[in-house]
Amino acid sequence: MAIPRSGPYIWVTWLSKLLVGDASCEWATWFRAHHKDYAKMPRTHDFAAWQMDHAARLAEVRADLEFDGKTVLTERQCHFSLRGASGAMLAGRPDLVASEEQRGVIYDIKTGQPSLADHVQLMTYMYALPHVGRFRGMELSGRIVYRDHEVDVPASAIDDAFRGNLFSLMGRVASSDPPRIAPSQLECAFCDLTPADCPQRIDGAQANEVVDVPDF
Numbered sequence: 001m002a003i004p005r006s007g008p009y010i011w012v013t014w015l016s017k018l019l020v021g022d023a024s025c026e027w028a029t030w031f032r033a034h035h036k037d038y039a040k041m042p043r044t045h046d047f048a049a050w051q052m053d054h055a056a057r058l059a060e061v062r063a064d065l066e067f068d069g070k071t072v073l074t075e076r077q078c079h080f081s082l083r084g085a086s087g088a089m090l091a092g093r094p095d096l097v098a099s100e101e102q103r104g105v106i107y108d109i110k111t112g113q114p115s116l117a118d119h120v121q122l123m124t125y126m127y128a129l130p131h132v133g134r135f136r137g138m139e140l141s142g143r144i145v146y147r148d149h150e151v152d153v154p155a156s157a158i159d160d161a162f163r164g165n166l167f168s169l170m171g172r173v174a175s176s177d178p179p180r181i182a183p184s185q186l187e188c189a190f191c192d193l194t195p196a197d198c199p200q201r202i203d204g205a206q207a208n209e210v211v212d213v214p215d216f
């Protein structure tokens with residue numbers, strides 16, 4: 001059963017698709033930010049396969065970096081929680097951080113199709129990590145590792161425009177006023193909230209129908 005949190009808690013991956021417009025139901029992230037222990041839609045066999053694939057790829061990348069003499073920290077070692085002046089928490093866990101002296105690269109390993117949301121997820125880590133103990137004062141750039149190519153994101157990408165968009169979205173999902181709810185077949189199909197918490201959820205039976213028209 002969903003229990004109200006003592007304060008807004010926002011996990012980085014809840015923000016990425018909203019920031020680039022690949023998702024529009026801000027209410028889903030607002031609900032997660034304000035509740036814990038809510039029931040979740042069951043995960044499929046595909047998710048377990050994806051998780052194992054991701055873990056194997058991450059181990060490969062880590063081994064390559066260590067072979068090159070880098071100091072590598074992995075997921076739980078890179079966990080961060082930032083509390084803003086509003087009281088809202090921003091938390092996340094990048095895949096890897098490889099460092100050499102005072103320079104570091106945050107790695108995010110992706111096994112699916114490239115997406116702009118991948119960039120802003122990594123950029124949110126790049127914004128957050130330099131505030132955290134062992135990374136404080138370090139110049140951090142980013143690298144997204146896909147199956148067949150890599151994309152570098154320079155530290156300069158964390159500019160005022162990015163911060164403004166990030167903080168504006170965080171303000172909406174941390175607010176006590178719920179933002180807009182936007183049920184759609186495409187988003188609800190990938191949303192972990194159950195009908196018990198989201199009565200507007202659209203399931204398969206209500207899928208968008210195809211309408212035949214004679215006009216074209």
Ligand code: SF4
Nearest residue numbers: 025028183188191198
């Ligand atoms: S189930 Fe659909 S409408 Fe409900 S929160 Fe998730 S995306 Fe939004």
